Amino acid sequence: MDGNITPLPASASDPDGFAHAVIAWQAQHGRRDLPWQNPATSYRVWVSEIMLQQTQVATVVPYFQRFMARFPTLAALAGAELDDVLQLWTGLGYYARARHLHQAARRIDIDHGGRFPTTIDRLLELPGIGRSTAGAILSLALGQRHPILDGNVKRVLARYHAVPGWPGRAKVQHRLWTLAEHHTPRQQNAAYNQGMMDLGASLCIRVRPRCELCPLAGGCAARRLARQNQFPEPRPAKVKPVRQTRMLLLQQAGRVLLVRRPPAGVWGGLWCPPQCDLEADYVALCRRQFGLRIGPARAWPMRRHTFSHFHLEIHPVYAPVQAEDPSIMDRPGHLWYNEHSSNRCGLAAPVRQLLQDLEEIRA
DNA sequence: AACTCGGGGCT
DNA sequence: AGCCCAGAGTT
Numbered sequence: 001m002d003g004n005i006t007p008l009p010a011s012a013s014d015p016d017g018f019a020h021a022v023i024a025w026q027a028q029h030g031r032r033d034l035p036w037q038n039p040a041t042s043y044r045v046w047v048s049e050i051m052l053q054q055t056q057v058a059t060v061v062p063y064f065q066r067f068m069a070r071f072p073t074l075a076a077l078a079g080a081e082l083d084d085v086l087q088l089w090t091g092l093g094y095y096a097r098a099r100h101l102h103q104a105a106r107r108i109d110i111d112h113g114g115r116f117p118t119t120i121d122r123l124l125e126l127p128g129i130g131r132s133t134a135g136a137i138l139s140l141a142l143g144q145r146h147p148i149l150d151g152n153v154k155r156v157l158a159r160y161h162a163v164p165g166w167p168g169r170a171k172v173q174h175r176l177w178t179l180a181e182h183h184t185p186r187q188q189n190a191a192y193n194q195g196m197m198d199l200g201a202s203l204c205i206r207v208r209p210r211c212e213l214c215p216l217a218g219g220c221a222a223r224r225l226a227r228q229n230q231f232p233e234p235r236p237a238k239v240k241p242v243r244q245t246r247m248l249l250l251q252q253a254g255r256v257l258l259v260r261r262p263p264a265g266v267w268g269g270l271w272c273p274p275q276c277d278l279e280a281d282y283v284a285l286c287r288r289q290f291g292l293r294i295g296p297a298r299a300w301p302m303r304r305h306t307f308s309h310f311h312l313e314i315h316p317v318y319a320p321v322q323a324e325d326p327s328i329m330d331r332p333g334h335l336w337y338n339e340h341s342s343n344r345c346g347l348a349a350p351v352r353q354l355l356q357d358l359e360e361i362r363a
Numbered sequence: 364a365a366c367t368c369g370g371g372g373c374t
Numbered sequence: 375a376g377c378c379c380a381g382a383g384t385t
Contacts, residue, residue: 094370100370127370127371131369132370151368308367349381366385367385370380
């Protein structure tokens with residue numbers, strides 16, 4: 001690539017040629033064969049946008065394929081059990097989004113007769129869909145004119161206009177939305193929005209952006225100032241506290257006891273080994289809470305899991321179950337998990353790792 | 364170890 | 375309106 005920027009034809013709605021440059025670049029270099037682009041139905045674009053909110057494209061693709069194989073239509077998702085949805089979400093993180101997705105599918109089924117809403121106001125009423133996601137669905141699937149402002153677009157606009165401040169701040173976000181609206185073309189809106197996302201993902205990346213290939217380089221304020229790395233500004237740093245927890249790996253006949261976590265909060269709705277404080281008497285707890293008598297316990301090495309706002313130090317303890325009170329175990333919210341049986345449940349990443357380690361020790 | 368990401372929810 | 379929260383992957 002020679003780095004020359006072709007002079008851009010201007011139009012009444014795009015006086016600086018910004019949108020035109022993005023659309024032309026997208027046609028040549030953008031992504032056109034992602035699974036949710038073929039076909040780009042509202043349902044498929046919606047699911048992909050929710051997954052892409054928390055994960056990069058390469059990771060999302062296999063999750064998306066599995067999800068579509070299992071829930072090919074909105075009706076299939078609306079009729080599904082939450083546990084089945086969470087199972088397909090295992091490892092993706094941000095499990096509230098899977099719950100919102102499922103909830104929203106049911107709402108569309110009930111409130112809209114199963115037909116996907118086609119206006120931004122109706123979309124914004126659904127859980128898990130905000131302005132950017134609604135705009136992406138209507139633009140990419142239906143060709144309507146809406147701006148979007150995902151992480152990639154924020155980075156492109158923050159650099160192009162040298163917007164100071166952290167985009168998480170309301171004032172900065174408002175400025176970026178205004179800029180996004182300003183650049184959004186009347187024609188070829190889908191190609192433009194896809195192009196902005198592709199630009200942010202492939203050239204206008206966080207570190208060492210590849211400005212020499214960028215169709216917007218000629219007008220980019222950050223580049224003119226040679227300050228590409230200083231936009232957008234990072235989130236203000238904060239110190240993360242450390243929390244500790246005990247996880248009880250109670251094994252019986254090759255199965256491990258899991259309990260369902262509360263529907264909201266960390267790992268909401270997921271299944272997890274019983275937890276307690278480090279100081280707690282877990283032998284007594286097993287008997288009192290689960291009716292289990294456990295054999296000699298063995299502590300496993302601590303492992304650390306980092307969340308956005310704290311570190312969690314997990315202290316696993318393994319213990320064989322010697323006797324159980326059979327009447328207690330059939331309560332809802334409890335299950336004996338076996339990797340090879342078809343348990344339908346969502347697992348957080350460190351829990352999945354723990355169960356995998358347990359499996360390897362047995363083998 | 365720091366950084367990322369859009370939306371929900373609380374104050 | 376302005377915070378805080380959520381999780382795993384990437385760098």
